[in-house]
Amino acid sequence: xxxxxxxxxxxxxxxxxxxxxxxxxxxxxxxxxxxxxxxxxxxxxxxxxxxxxxxxxxxxxxxxxxxxxxxxxxxxxxxxxxxxxxxxxxxxxxxxxxxxxxxxxxxxxxxxxxxxxxxxxxxxxxxxxxxxxxxxxxxxxxxxxxxxxxxxxxxxxxxxxxxxxxxxxxxxxxxxxxxxxxxxxxxxxxxxxxxxxxxxxxxxxxxxxxxxxxxxxxxxxxxxxxxxxxxxxxxxxxxxxxxxxxxxxxxxxxxxxxxxxxxxxxxxxxxxxxxxxxxxxxxxxxxxxxxxxxxxxxxxxxxxxxxxxxxxxxxxxxxxxxxxxxxxxxxxxxxxxxxxxxxxxxxxxxxxxxxxxxxxxxxxxxxxxxxxxxxxxxxxxxxxxxxxxxxxxxxxxxxxxxxxxxxxxxxxxxxxxxxxxxxxxxxxxxxxxxxxxxxxxxxxxxxxxxxxxxxxxxxxxxxxxxxxxxxxxxxxxxxxxxxxxxxxxxxxxxxxxx
Amino acid sequence: xxxxxxxxxxxxxxxxxxxxxxxxxxxxxxxxxxxxxxxxxxxxxxxxxxxxxxxxxxxxxxxxxxxxxxxxxxxxxxxxxxxxxxxxxxxxxxxxxxxxxxxxxxxxxxxxxxxxxxxxxxxxxxxxxxxxxxxxxxxxxxxxxxxxxxxxxxxxxxxxxxxxxxxxxxxxxxxxxxxxxxxxxxxxxxxxxxxxxxxxxxxxxxxxxxxxxxxxxxxxxxxxxxxxxxxxxxxxxxxxxxxxxxxxxxxxxxxxxxxxxxxxxxxxxxxxxxxxxxxxxxxxxxxxxxxxxxxxxxxxxxxxxxxxxxxxxxxxxxxxxxx
Numbered sequence: 001x002x003x004x005x006x007x008x009x010x011x012x013x014x015x016x017x018x019x020x021x022x023x024x025x026x027x028x029x030x031x032x033x034x035x036x037x038x039x040x041x042x043x044x045x046x047x048x049x050x051x052x053x054x055x056x057x058x059x060x061x062x063x064x065x066x067x068x069x070x071x072x073x074x075x076x077x078x079x080x081x082x083x084x085x086x087x088x089x090x091x092x093x094x095x096x097x098x099x100x101x102x103x104x105x106x107x108x109x110x111x112x113x114x115x116x117x118x119x120x121x122x123x124x125x126x127x128x129x130x131x132x133x134x135x136x137x138x139x140x141x142x143x144x145x146x147x148x149x150x151x152x153x154x155x156x157x158x159x160x161x162x163x164x165x166x167x168x169x170x171x172x173x174x175x176x177x178x179x180x181x182x183x184x185x186x187x188x189x190x191x192x193x194x195x196x197x198x199x200x201x202x203x204x205x206x207x208x209x210x211x212x213x214x215x216x217x218x219x220x221x222x223x224x225x226x227x228x229x230x231x232x233x234x235x236x237x238x239x240x241x242x243x244x245x246x247x248x249x250x251x252x253x254x255x256x257x258x259x260x261x262x263x264x265x266x267x268x269x270x271x272x273x274x275x276x277x278x279x280x281x282x283x284x285x286x287x288x289x290x291x292x293x294x295x296x297x298x299x300x301x302x303x304x305x306x307x308x309x310x311x312x313x314x315x316x317x318x319x320x321x322x323x324x325x326x327x328x329x330x331x332x333x334x335x336x337x338x339x340x341x342x343x344x345x346x347x348x349x350x351x352x353x354x355x356x357x358x359x360x361x362x363x364x365x366x367x368x369x370x371x372x373x374x375x376x377x378x379x380x381x382x383x384x385x386x387x388x389x390x391x392x393x394x395x396x397x398x399x400x401x402x403x404x405x406x407x408x409x410x411x412x413x414x415x416x417x418x419x420x421x422x423x424x425x426x427x428x429x430x431x432x433x434x435x436x437x438x439x440x441x442x443x444x445x446x447x448x449x450x451x452x453x454x455x456x457x458x459x460x461x462x463x464x465x466x467x468x469x470x471x472x473x474x475x476x477x478x479x480x481x482x483x484x485x486x487x488x489x490x491x492x493x494x495x496x497x498x
Numbered sequence: 499x500x501x502x503x504x505x506x507x508x509x510x511x512x513x514x515x516x517x518x519x520x521x522x523x524x525x526x527x528x529x530x531x532x533x534x535x536x537x538x539x540x541x542x543x544x545x546x547x548x549x550x551x552x553x554x555x556x557x558x559x560x561x562x563x564x565x566x567x568x569x570x571x572x573x574x575x576x577x578x579x580x581x582x583x584x585x586x587x588x589x590x591x592x593x594x595x596x597x598x599x600x601x602x603x604x605x606x607x608x609x610x611x612x613x614x615x616x617x618x619x620x621x622x623x624x625x626x627x628x629x630x631x632x633x634x635x636x637x638x639x640x641x642x643x644x645x646x647x648x649x650x651x652x653x654x655x656x657x658x659x660x661x662x663x664x665x666x667x668x669x670x671x672x673x674x675x676x677x678x679x680x681x682x683x684x685x686x687x688x689x690x691x692x693x694x695x696x697x698x699x700x701x702x703x704x705x706x707x708x709x710x711x712x713x714x715x716x717x718x719x720x721x722x723x724x725x726x727x728x729x730x731x732x733x734x735x736x737x738x739x740x741x742x743x744x745x746x747x748x749x750x751x752x753x754x755x756x757x758x759x760x761x762x763x764x765x766x767x768x769x770x771x772x773x774x775x776x777x778x779x780x781x782x783x784x785x786x787x788x789x790x791x792x793x794x795x796x797x798x799x800x801x802x803x804x805x806x807x808x809x810x811x812x813x814x815x816x817x818x819x820x821x
Contacts, residue, residue, distance in 0.1 A: 023562065033816065087691065087692060087695065090692065090695075090696075091695055091696070091699060094696060094699055094701050095699060098699070098700075098701045099645070099700070099701055100699070100700035100701065111684060111685045185688065186687075186688045186689075186692065189650060189653075189685075189686060189687060189688045190685055190686075190687045190688065190692050190696075191685065192685070193683075193684070193685045193686070194680070194683065194685065194686045194819045194820075195650070195652075195686065195815065195816045195819050195820060196819070196820055202650075202652065202653060202688070205652075205653055205688075206652040206653055208558055209555055209558055209653065210579075210652065210653075210658075210808070212557075212558055212561050212582065295530065297530050351558075351562065354559075354562065355562060358562075358563065358566070362568070364552055364568075448550070448551065448552060448553065449528045449529060449530070449534070449535075449551050449553055452529070456525075459525075459691065460525060460526065460529035460530070460531060460532075461531060462691040462694075462695060463525070463526040463529070463531075463689075463690070463691045464526060464529065464531035464532060464773075465694070465711075465714045465715075465718070465773070466531060467694075467695055467698050467699075470695075
């Protein structure tokens with residue numbers, strides 16, 4: 001089942017690419033500038049991903065160790081930058097780090113490769129924090145209790161318990177973020193300071209929009225997919241199973257957190273809050289006053305986005321669950337297929353789907369379902385990242401017992417699988433919903449004016465001088481996305497209460 | 499009773515004749531905040547037929563669809579991208595009398611019918627910038643702390659217009675002009691919205707936009723602080739056009755729309771709907787437009803010239819800014 005889904009997914013990635021290549025009128029060698037773009041794309045993505053993971057580790061550890069009032073809210077808000085529309089994120093970073101920003105007096109050099117990396121860390125560190133936090137929370141409580149009774153120091157705990165966990169989780173997180181950063185386009189250009197910061201996706205956009213060189217567009221898209229496949233294969237070689245064995249399956253309070261560790265954790269949490277929340281607050285605060293003056297069409301657009309988000313969340317769960325279980329049972333290629341969708345050029349995907357649908361249906365009438373479908377594909381890698389470790393633990397820890405009891409299929413899922421995967425599943429669905437609500441996606445490629453989603457309405461407002469109202473729409477978008485995230489996560493967390 | 503039936507029948511008859519014209523348009527044009535909805539309404543009032551917009555990247559989409567396109571009419575192609583559109587062979591002549599156009603340039607194109615225009619210009623905020631460059635050459639020599647933000651000619655029509663503008667002013671030395679400008683360019687964005695947003699947020703002193711942009715602030719926000727810097731070298735003109743498809747299955751209706759484009763009803767929507775100048779101005783422009791500073795010299799390339807120059811212009815941008 002999981003393998004069938006993965007095969008279908010690969011087909012859904014490759015067919016649009018073939019459709020575009022098919023329509024190409026000629027093939028020529030890629031110009032040298034495109035290779036330069038490829039190099040920039042790769043190195044900035046590697047640095048961005050490494051820094052995102054590096055900074056996320058102390059923050060995730062602090063959040064796992066500390067229990068304080070409002071912790072849930074902090075965790076929720078720290079996830080928000082990941083779902084911000086790129087334009088809003090750029091304006092937010094400028095409002096803090098720019099010339100007339102809050103830190104403008106420091107005169108930080110915002111534009112250039114360092115600006116691109118800053119923006120990518122801002123965007124993706126939240127994802128890294130959440131995924132690594134999942135890892136920390138999945139450490140069996142018995143191990144921590146045992147460690148405490150053996151008198152482990154914080155260093156011992158790190159070396160014997162936390163490091164193996166990180167070794168299992170961090171490479172996958174790095175990969176996902178690396179791949180996201182290779183797809184960057186508007187951010188890379190806006191903060192990159194000029195043509196030196198050209199990425200592959202921009203070259204695709206140019207090839208399609210101005211040159212109508214479909215051969216070059218599909219060749220570049222194929223290179224992106226190849227990078228994705230290669231990076232995925234390399235990373236999964238590095239990731240080692242944590243192999244803690246089964247615990248009693250409950251989270252426990254930690255003992256190893258007194259003294260200066262407390263200070264270290266608070267510094268990490270406060271620094272992360274400052275870095276991640278200030279830019280958002282700076283932009284969204286401006287939007288508060290304009291919210292009430294938004295026309296009803298923006299609210300309708302919000303409703304459409306909500307419908308897309310809900311559809312995508314459930315569809316993603318239905319696809320990701322069997323895929324994650326297939327990976328847990330040793331079908332590694334399923335995971336590679338899952339990571340690939342991250343490097344599918346949204347533009348080529350959209351154009352390809354358009355070409356495929358054109359002979360059989362009116363693609364414009366299908367704009368909303370197609371948007372939801374593409375969102376599912378794009379969210380799958382994140383859902384898999386969250387679900388695979390849990391699926392591996394479940395099959396590893398309870399597989400033999402379940403097999404000896406003859407549990408399988410629905411019964412297994414209901415009694416063993418779902419209860420243990422509920423937390424990551426809730427997270428995966430929440431993330432999918434939030435991402436789908438905020439994704440401009442293919443809707444911009446083929447829509448009727450009456451079909452606008454909330455992100456599209458926001459871009460339209462911005463394109464017609466209405467920056468205040470655009471910020472108000474962005475505020476609604478963030479509230480909607482975080483609300484969805486919160487609801488799904490809560491559903492997932494109920495598992496702990498029992 | 500009889501009257502009711504009669505009215506009912508007329509209503510049904512009217513419904514039966516009402517046809518729908520499909521118009522491909524850029525997103526900004528057809529959105530609620532663009533001129534599209536008002537134009538559709540006026541067209542319906544005038545002809546009794548409905549008008550439906552399909553939004554997106556007009557030209558790439560047309561090229562993908564080829565002869566099978568659903569479009570009857572396209573709107574929003576500008577002069578700089580008209581030539582590749584013409585070469586698709588999908589378009590029919592507009593058959594509209596071009597006398598009385600109020601463009602700053604001569605227009606004789608028989609396929610692409612202009613409906614609005616504006617000069618490309620650097621817009622600034624009076625409260626933030628006192629030493630406004632008096633010419634393009636001045637801008638190149640401006641001190642480094644004059645910060646401007648522009649759009650990428652590879653991804654945006656206004657960015658391409660800047661490339662052509664610099665080509666028109668500096669000719670073969672355009673790449674050196676870009677290099678001279680590079681100290682002042684804070685960053686290059688993919689589209690106009692990002693640039694203008696950055697400017698509004700105070701990140702740059704000047705933004706590549708249009709001479710008509712201040713009109714939005716003057717009229718809609720009652721804010722007189724925005725203005726366009728006027729350069730004696732001349733300003734590049736961007737003309738947007740409409741064209742009808744040769745393969746349309748409702749040629750009369752498509753022609754009716756083409757005839758409507760230069761009518762006062764359509765043209766009067768342009769100034770405050772699109773924040774640009776109408777192609778055939780009837781009467782006075784709305785109050786506030788008289789405050790705009792306008793250049794004396796208008797520069798423009800024909801669609802053929804613009805298409806021939808496009809690669810060179812993009813190359814000059816890339817080499818100039820990479821230096």
